[in-house]
Amino acid sequence: MELQTVIIGTGLSSLSFIDKYLEKNKKIDIISPDKDFLYDFGKNKHLFNDLPYHITKNKNKINNYFESNNITVNKNSKILGILGLGGLSNYWGMQIDNNIIDDIKYLSSKTKKDIINSFFEILKKFRLKGYFKFKNKEYLNNYKIDSFYKILLKKKFKNLLVSKPILAYSKKKKLTADLYFRRYIDKKKIRIYNLSVQEIFYNENKIKIKCVDSNNKEKIIFAKKLVFGCGTIVTTKIILKFLNIKNEVKIKHHPRLVSAFFSKKKIHNLENLQASQLNIRSKNKNNSFIIDLRTGNETIIESIVRLKKYLMPFKFILNFFKNYLIFSNILLDSKFSNLFIKVSKNKTYVYSKKSGLEKNLKNIHKGFLNVLKQENLVFSFSNNFFGGYGNDFHYFGTIPISKNKKRLSVNEKCQLNGYPNIYIIDGSVLDFKENKYPVGLVMANARRVAKLFK
Ligand SMILES: Cc1cc2nc3c(=O)[nH]c(=O)nc-3n(C[C@H](O)[C@H](O)[C@H](O)COP(=O)(O)OP(=O)(O)OC[C@H]3O[C@@H](n4cnc5c(N)ncnc54)[C@H](O)[C@@H]3O)c2cc1C
Structure with a gap:
């Protein structure tokens, strides 16, 4: 044929x-x-x-x-x-x-x-949903965010840029x-x-x-x-x-750390979206990273208790406080990629090598926690999880x-x-x-x- x-x-x-x-x-x-x-x-x-x-x-x-x-x-x-x-x-x-x-x-x-x-x-x-501009062409389909995120959006930081992302949602449907x-x-x-x-x-x-x-x-x-x-x-x-x-x-990929922060006030989801509400990127282009922020929801809580089994008895409590939980992905520059592919005879191998990248990611987490604390938005305790190389799913x-x-x-x-x-x-x-x-x-x-x- x-x-x-x-x-x-x-x-x-x-x-x-x-x-x-x-x-x-x-x-x-x-x-x-x-x-x-x-x-x-x-x-x-x-x-x-x-x-x-x-x-x-x-x-x-x-x-x-x-x-x-x-x-x-x-x-x-x-x-x-x-x-x-x-x-x-x-x-x-x-x-x-x-x-x-x-x-x-x-x-x-x-x-x-x-x-x-x-x-x-x-x-x-x-x-x-979102905003995109190139030269004199502009696209705007705005979405509402809680005042927690608005505070960050209005701030001018020395090393960070805060913006709303484009979301692959139209009305209630995700693409x-x-x-x-x-x-x-x-x-x-x-x-x-x-x-x-x-x-x-x-x-x-x-x-x-x-x-x-x-x-x-x-x-x-x-x-x-x-x-x-x-x-x-x-x-x-x-x-x-x-x-x-x-x-x-x-x-190439973006090594990722998942973080959880604990808000001092309740955060409302003003749209029917589960996507992240805000992007925070580093101004330093040589070592660029992005942090996206989303409020807790039942899907995230379910994933967490399956991952950290000791939290299972507290699932009810976590769900009760989900609107006080903020989750983020920290994604690193692709120059830190640590995934390799090799074809040998009839097999294909995908592997990563020893690397101390987890420490880099955790330092970014710490720095960002300090930013949130300075704004008096969160408590000082936080948590994070590194799922391994490739767990960002961006290849x-x-x-x-x-x-x-x-x-x-x-x-x-x-x-x-x-x-x-x-x-x-x-x-x-x-x-x-x-x-x-x-x-x-x-x-x-x-x-x-x-x-x-x-
Ligand atoms: C949980 C999750 C969250 C993500 N979040 C984001 C995000 O927020 N933003 C973002 O930009 N990206 C995100 N990504 C990454 C994004 O989804 C991928 O970049 C995108 O799916 C790639 O699309 P693709 O069409 O190239 O590949 P895929 O979606 O993987 O499609 C590959 C297709 O090829 C088929 N296929 C595979 N092997 C064979 C074969 N041997 N023969 C024939 N067909 C085959 C598969 O069945 C599938 O249909 C996320 C991914 C995941 C899993």
């Missing part, structure tokens, strides 16, 4: 591409395993210990991801992958960094303009892959193959895609053009195999857009160097610097590539 254009994956990157592509094309073929793609060998138990409880509901899909992709993970690295519609893109509380401009500086001015325009289109299409698929993709124009891609080969301008079905039976599909949207880790693995690259490759930058034709890179149209019929549209191609939330820029870039696609 030879198909024209095939895309792999149904995460937000793929859906963003498919949505735009179908505006001018009749159909597209998609390879993406669905919820019935069950191996469930149950070998990856160590991964589940630290996951938020709403994610552990996807236990089979997580197992299937690692089993069918044949990925072995070492104990220190806590990468997550989910097989099925939405992949990692199906979660609560998504926010998009409104500081995307700094990250696309290294691209040509046309590409930069096109990504920004696509980003504006996404904001408008889904009527996302999940599931919603995107149901509401915005024309089902008559797509065909989905319930297969997992294992390897690709290139022969006489044809791409041979080796897949397996849910019974682990091999299936071959030929395509004229192939678009990778199966998330950074799987895309990188398949491309490394294809190019026969045996060296380790760094996966990117392995096959970056580049002008100097490195083997492991794509051009500005996101075609793999030397293979114009192979496109990559997920986080692999974006090497984020300042931006700490990948999904908005990944979606905007995927939409841009769909416009260029012939």
Whole structure:
């Protein structure tokens, strides 16, 4: 069977591409395993210990991801992958960094303009909450925050900048892959193959895609053009195999610390949002970090008591005081990335190395606690938790857009160097610097590539 254009994956990157592509094309073929793609060998138990409880509901899909992709993970690295519609893109509380401009500086001015325009289109299409400005173009769909956050928003700090993020919520709905698929993709124009891609080969301008079905039976599909949207880790693995690259490759990510602070006054959720309300970023661009803040809710409390079992008897009390709890993610600069991928024979290894980064994160936590205390907003006790490398769930930058034709890179149209019929549209191609939330820029870039696609 030879198909024209095939895309792999149904995460937000793929859906963003498919949505735009179908505006001018009749159909597209998609390879993406669905919820019935069950191996469930149950070998990856160590991964589940630290996951938020709403994610552990996807236990089979997580197992299937690692089993069918044949990925072995070492104990220190806590990468997550989910097989099925939405992949990692199906979660609560998504926010998009409104500081995307700094990250696309290294691209040509046309590409930069096109990504920004696509980003504006996404904001408008889904009527996302928040504020974004570029030159004389402005997007504003405000949301209300409690006075606790307003106090911080009004302050001028020496080393910190406080702003409201863009939230992937429109009215009461969050922009999940599931919603995107149901509401915005024309089902008559797509065909989905319930297969997992294992390897690709290139022969006489044809791409041979080796897949397996849910019974682990091999299936071959030929395509004229192939678009990778199966998330950074799987895309990188398949491309490394294809190019026969045996060296380790760094996966960029944002090492993360989860913190809890205790407010002196009750904080109200004025919108039906579970997302973070405020972003606090460091002014120092050489060592940049971001702290996002959200008020406690039942989902967070449930995750905490599952993680710290000794708190289980106090669950009722924690829920009673949830509006006095403030949770934050501290996300570090991608230059502190400590995840690696290496393909060796038929196995793929993802691992991290020894590093003292946890101390860095904890110092940022301490500094921020002092800021909150100085404003008399919180009590002096606080808590934090480092879940391991990769537990930020932001993976990117392995096959970056580049002008100097490195083997492991794509051009500005996101075609793999030397293979114009192979496109990559997920986080692999974006090497984020300042931006700490990948999904908005990944979606905007995927939409841009769909416009260029012939
Ligand atoms: C809990 C959580 C919170 C997050 N919060 C944020 C946030 O606030 N802001 C932000 O910007 N980002 C956030 N992220 C990260 C963001 O979700 C990811 O960057 C985004 O999902 C990446 O989308 P993707 O389409 O590239 O990959 P994915 O969403 O992982 O999609 C990959 C797709 O490929 C398919 N696939 C995998 N292997 C194969 C194979 N072998 N063959 C065929 N198909 C395959 C999967 O089934 C899936 O459909 C969060 C992630 C999680 C898990």
